[in-house]
Amino acid sequence: MPPVVAGMDGVFSEPWPTTEAVAHAVQERLRRLVVTRDDFGPLRRIAAVDAHFSEDRGLTWAAVAELDADSLELTSSALLCQPTRFPYIPGLLSFREAPAMVEAIGLLPEPPDLLVIDGQGTAHPRRFGLACHVGVLTGLPAIGVAKSRLVGRYEDLGETRGSCALLWHRREVIGAALRTRDGTNPLFVSPGHRVSLETCIQLVLRFAPRWRLPEPIRLADALSRMHG
DNA sequence: GCGACAG
DNA sequence: ATCTTGTCGC
Numbered sequence: 582m583p584p585v586v587a588g589m590d591g592v593f594s595e596p597w598p599t600t601e602a603v604a605h606a607v608q609e610r611l612r613r614l615v616v617t618r619d620d621f622g623p624l625r626r627i628a629a630v631d632a633h634f635s636e637d638r639g640l641t642w643a644a645v646a647e648l649d650a651d652s653l654e655l656t657s658s659a660l661l662c663q664p665t666r667f668p669y670i671p672g673l674l675s676f677r678e679a680p681a682m683v684e685a686i687g688l689l690p691e692p693p694d695l696l697v698i699d700g701q702g703t704a705h706p707r708r709f710g711l712a713c714h715v716g717v718l719t720g721l722p723a724i725g726v727a728k729s730r731l732v733g734r735y736e737d738l739g740e741t742r743g744s745c746a747l748l749w750h751r752r753e754v755i756g757a758a759l760r761t762r763d764g765t766n767p768l769f770v771s772p773g774h775r776v777s778l779e780t781c782i783q784l785v786l787r788f789a790p791r792w793r794l795p796e797p798i799r800l801a802d803a804l805s806r807m808h809g
Numbered sequence: 810g811c812g813a814c815a816g
Numbered sequence: 817a818t819c820t821t822g823t824c825g826c
Contacts, residue, residue: 632816634817669817671814677817678816700815710815731815764826769815 592718597666597680604667604676605707612709614717620775621695621722624650626657627788628693629797630685630715631805632678634665641665643681644805646797647693653788653796658804659688671731672706675714683718695776696723697788697797701731702771702781704748704756716774723773724781725756726795730769740764745782757782761789768793 592614598604628647634640640662647657661684667676678700686696701710702725712725733748735758742763748756748771756771759782768789770781788795794802 632817634816636818669816671816674815705815725815727815729815732813 592720598676599667601670601673604673607676608673608707608709608714611714611717612707615703615709615713615772616775617703617772617777618775619777619780624694626650626691626693627695627697627797628686628689629697629699629795629801630682631699631798631801632681633805633808639665641678641681642805642808643678643685644801644808645682645685645689646800646804647689648797648800650694653790655800657689658800659685660804660808661685661688662808674700675709675711678711679714679718682715686715686719686721692719692721694722695784696721696773697785697795698723698725698773699727699798699801701725701727701769702756702773704731704733704750704769704771706732706750708755710771710773712771712773720774722775724776724784725769725771725773726785726798727769727771728766728794730758738767743786745770754778759785761786761795762791762793765793 698712702712716723733750735746738746758767
């Protein structure tokens with residue numbers, strides 16, 4: 582079987598599940614491949630992926646924005662459209678969004694050094710959110726950045742940028758609530774693949790110097806909503 | 810049994 | 817995610 586993305590050292594392709602039961606089984610199997618230690622080289626190009634849907638036409642659009650890790654300026658982008666193949670079910674988001682995302686990433690001229698994913702990483706009931714799934718399939722380092730919480734509890738955190746609180750679930754630290762702007766709602770940050778939680782927090786602050794959302798996500802979002 | 814529930 | 821205008825506030 583061919584790799585999911587040419588030139589990327591990830592997990593080999595398999596058919597995408599159609600049923601909830603099989604999707605759960607896939608998560609339970611692939612979760613063991615997630616690496617939550619820092620395991621990446623110099624960050625030169627970072628990429629974010631975002632998906633949008635046209636319900637009426639049954640289409641999923643995925644947009645990738647690749648940025649220079651230092652200047653945070655757009656260096657490359659790609660768009661891809663395919664039929665929607667899975668409904669939105671909390672905890673199974675990746676089976677709806679990841680197929681198009683992985684293909685879109687493969688359209689970039691070069692694989693990025695890091696992926697910033699709009700969704701949870703390990704902050705997931707089975708520790709295998711969208712960012713873990715895309716990270717494991719592509720083999721690329723990935724961090725999960727969600728605008729709201731899926732599971733877990735956290736203590737109140739300070740109102741200023743940089744304040745954060747650990748996210749706990751079943752007596753485990755699964756991520757962190759992180760304030761990237763004074764007085765705004767926190768983001769929910771968690772490891773996707775090959776990045777530690779501490780580094781995720783550090784990187785999200787670095788990539789969101791001004792706005793609540795990291796710059797890569799803002800750009801990917803702007804690209805994808807030009808088509809849904 | 811009753812809520813909660815990434816995008 | 818999507819349906820959707822103006823408007824309040826820094």
